Amino acid sequence: MSDSDHSGRKAPVNLSGDEFRRAGHALVDQLADFYAGLPAQAVTPGESPREVRDALGRGPLPDTGMSAEALLAEIAPQMFAHSLHNGHPRFMGYITSSASPLGALADLLASAVNPNLGRWDVAPFATEIEAQTVRWLAELVGYPTDAAGLMVSGGNMANFLGFIAARRAQASWQVRSEGLYGEPRKLAAYVSAEAHTWVEKAADVSGLGTDAVRWVAVDGDQRMRMDDLQALLRSDRRAGLLPFLLVGTAGTTGTGAIDPLPEMARLARAENLWFHVDGAYGAPVAALPDAPSELGALAEADSLALDPHKWLYSPLEAACVLTRSPTALEDAFSFLPSYYKLDKREEAGKPGINYYNSGMQNSRGFRALKVWLGLRQVGRTGVVDMISDDMRLARRLHACVAEEPELEARTQALSITTFRYLPTDLAPQAREHQDYLNRLNQELLDDLQRSGEAFVSNAIVSGDYLLRACIVNFRTHEADVDAIPGIVVRFGRSVDQRLRKRLGLSPQQSAQAG
Numbered sequence: 061m062s063d064s065d066h067s068g069r070k071a072p073v074n075l076s077g078d079e080f081r082r083a084g085h086a087l088v089d090q091l092a093d094f095y096a097g098l099p100a101q102a103v104t105p106g107e108s109p110r111e112v113r114d115a116l117g118r119g120p121l122p123d124t125g126m127s128a129e130a131l132l133a134e135i136a137p138q139m140f141a142h143s144l145h146n147g148h149p150r151f152m153g154y155i156t157s158s159a160s161p162l163g164a165l166a167d168l169l170a171s172a173v174n175p176n177l178g179r180w181d182v183a184p185f186a187t188e189i190e191a192q193t194v195r196w197l198a199e200l201v202g203y204p205t206d207a208a209g210l211m212v213s214g215g216n217m218a219n220f221l222g223f224i225a226a227r228r229a230q231a232s233w234q235v236r237s238e239g240l241y242g243e244p245r246k247l248a249a250y251v252s253a254e255a256h257t258w259v260e261k262a263a264d265v266s267g268l269g270t271d272a273v274r275w276v277a278v279d280g281d282q283r284m285r286m287d288d289l290q291a292l293l294r295s296d297r298r299a300g301l302l303p304f305l306l307v308g309t310a311g312t313t314g315t316g317a318i319d320p321l322p323e324m325a326r327l328a329r330a331e332n333l334w335f336h337v338d339g340a341y342g343a344p345v346a347a348l349p350d351a352p353s354e355l356g357a358l359a360e361a362d363s364l365a366l367d368p369h370k371w372l373y374s375p376l377e378a379a380c381v382l383t384r385s386p387t388a389l390e391d392a393f394s395f396l397p398s399y400y401k402l403d404k405r406e407e408a409g410k411p412g413i414n415y416y417n418s419g420m421q422n423s424r425g426f427r428a429l430k431v432w433l434g435l436r437q438v439g440r441t442g443v444v445d446m447i448s449d450d451m452r453l454a455r456r457l458h459a460c461v462a463e464e465p466e467l468e469a470r471t472q473a474l475s476i477t478t479f480r481y482l483p484t485d486l487a488p489q490a491r492e493h494q495d496y497l498n499r500l501n502q503e504l505l506d507d508l509q510r511s512g513e514a515f516v517s518n519a520i521v522s523g524d525y526l527l528r529a530c531i532v533n534f535r536t537h538e539a540d541v542d543a544i545p546g547i548v549v550r551f552g553r554s555v556d557q558r559l560r561k562r563l564g565l566s567p568q569q570s571a572q573a574g
């Protein structure tokens with residue numbers, strides 16, 4: 061370690077060229093082995109918080125340092141051993157994609173150069189790459205390419221910025237200076253009952269309050285009911301509320317349902333509402349030649365949230381908000397008059413974008429690089445191929461589950477398949493046994509997740525606790541999918557037996573009792 065140079069300057073944080081090369085090469089070698097070894101590893105060690113803390117050690121802040129190379133050599137294997145691996149072929153839990161290896165290298169490059177994408181003049185090249193990334197993402201999903209856009213940390217933030225842009229654009233008073241006090245009527249936002257929780261957070265921290273979120277019932281396919289929406293709008297207007305925002309979800313988190321976006325877009329125009337689409341999960345599907353037709357209406361949205369760390373295989377964190385109006389984000393977030401941005405460089409074309417004016421952050425990292433490189437690495441064709449494959453495997457899982465007598469196949473949409481373990485003797489009166497079956501599947505899921513054999517999550521549909529597999533994972537193959545029913549049945553039988561014994565229920569009469 062080079063603790064000080066000849067002048068006595070202390071710089072223990074620095075590495076010499078050779079030190080950096082050695083530490084970096086060693087780490088890249090470990091990472092290559094890690095990627096190669098993933099399929100043979102458990103999805104998760106399933107450790108308790110105490111076990112993890114024990115493994116980490118509980119030492120105080122170190123007084124003195126140690127070498128970077130030694131630190132990396134120590135921490136990398138620990139991270140491999142004690143992490144849940146969402147890049148594992150049998151990880152089908154949440155909508156967290158297998159992250160592309162190039163994305164990891166992109167983050168390294170971005171951190172090394174360390175541009176600050178708040179202002180164009182301190183990150184000229186990086187800012188232009190972000191602007192191009194935003195345009196490419198818009199192009200990928202069929203959104204107008206002159207949209208304003210910004211890379212943010214995740215779907216929550218992307219949706220949040222759309223929400224704030226809507227509030228600014230829809231308020232007829234000076235909402236940015238007067239806040240909500242400038243208007244006696246209360247703002248109201250309309251979302252389906254299956255919408256993600258970001259909307260409550262946005263309503264809460266933006267000062268509207270969570271009562272501003274008006275939940276609209278869903279139909280049997282978990283899509284927003286237009287008749288309910290219209291009725292709720294009418295009664296809210298009569299009651300003196302001020303509807304300002306309609307939110308459609310392009311791929312719900314629970315079951316992958318797509319709201320009736322074209323009808324919602326039309327209604328939003330007629331009712332003078334801002335139309336925001338939460339495409340955190342499903343928007344990239346719009347790139348497919350055989351995409352569900354509702355996704356054509358993404359182009360109608362006033363704002364759209366996209367999440368490359370969900371279904372574009374980007375490492376965390378990377379999301380993007382787009383607004384149809386090229387000024388909507390600056391209108392909502394800038395604290396400079398617009399003429400202030402025009403600098404001398406305008407002679408050479410459009411002025412450079414100062415992204416701190418378009419969102420919440422001031423200093424900003426180079427999230428765009430991994431997304432931009434990812435799009436260049438595989439192109440539109442590669443994106444389409446991988447997403448199509450994820451969806452094909454999810455449909456295959458649904459078919460495999462349907463063939464298994466002790467499993468009940470439920471929903472299938474985009475790359476999400478839901479199902480549950482249903483002992484054959486209880487199947488005829490499944491409704492009556494709902495409480496038991498919910499408990500059974502909940503315990504089954506706990507056991508399965510901890511086992512590390514495979515990782516699925518849960519969804520609740522019509523009061524039934526279901527297992528939910530979401531495939532956004534380029535490492536998942538047919539064999540992984542085909543293994544799931546057998547694994548779930550094995551866990552299901554053992555939990556069922558244990559639970560019946562614990563609850564003093566009669567043992568199963570059916571074939572699986574043995």
Ligand SMILES: *Cc1c(COP(=O)(O)O)cnc(C)c1O
Nearest residue numbers: 214215216256312313338340341
């Ligand atoms: C995951 C998800 C979000 C939140 O995105 P994050 O990247 O986790 O912040 C929002 N909406 C939908 C539909 C999602 O699936």
